[in-house]
Amino acid sequence: MKSWYLLAAVAACIPGVAAAQDSDTRASQFDGVRAEARIGYETPTVSDSGNVYKIGSAVSGGGEIGFDLKAGKSVVVGPYAVYEFSSVKLCDGADCLKENGNLGVGGRIGVAVSDKALIYAKAGYARIGFSANTAFGSGSTTKDGVQGAIGVDYNFGKRVYGLLEFNYADYGKFFGVNLQRRHVAAGVGVRF
Numbered sequence: 001m002k003s004w005y006l007l008a009a010v011a012a013c014i015p016g017v018a019a020a021q022d023s024d025t026r027a028s029q030f031d032g033v034r035a036e037a038r039i040g041y042e043t044p045t046v047s048d049s050g051n052v053y054k055i056g057s058a059v060s061g062g063g064e065i066g067f068d069l070k071a072g073k074s075v076v077v078g079p080y081a082v083y084e085f086s087s088v089k090l091c092d093g094a095d096c097l098k099e100n101g102n103l104g105v106g107g108r109i110g111v112a113v114s115d116k117a118l119i120y121a122k123a124g125y126a127r128i129g130f131s132a133n134t135a136f137g138s139g140s141t142t143k144d145g146v147q148g149a150i151g152v153d154y155n156f157g158k159r160v161y162g163l164l165e166f167n168y169a170d171y172g173k174f175f176g177v178n179l180q181r182r183h184v185a186a187g188v189g190v191r192f
Contacts (some may be wrong), residue, residue: 066081106170
């Protein structure tokens, strides 16, 4: 009879041991829903015939939400959505071109290099918006493209983390010239 009690006690411990091992994986430090506040510096450019021209360089700010799912001992994958407001403005007298902001949606994959640090890459859809005011009128337009990024998340505690990210977006032809956006961002996030 004692051996049955011993067997039952061992069987009852197995899920707890498995859960403890699962929570000890590096990826478990980075999985779940996350929300970030971001501030950055961006440079939208146009290029043609090998020449690159800056529309401007300025501060951007916004946020990102995402969900990271553990896909291995050190790997997480998941979707994200980001929106960043822009302060880029190019004026010539009364004529002004202003970037309104950038929307991005896609997926990211990350590798936990320690319990504190995750290196990741992102790829997805991007949409940039512009408005123009001239002596002849005003208007606005958007352009769709693709974006990619590399970055690092660093855990400050169980839920709070900081980030540093480098982003590039290509929107293809925009009124006959190629349109790109280069962006670096830093921020603070919370995992739920």
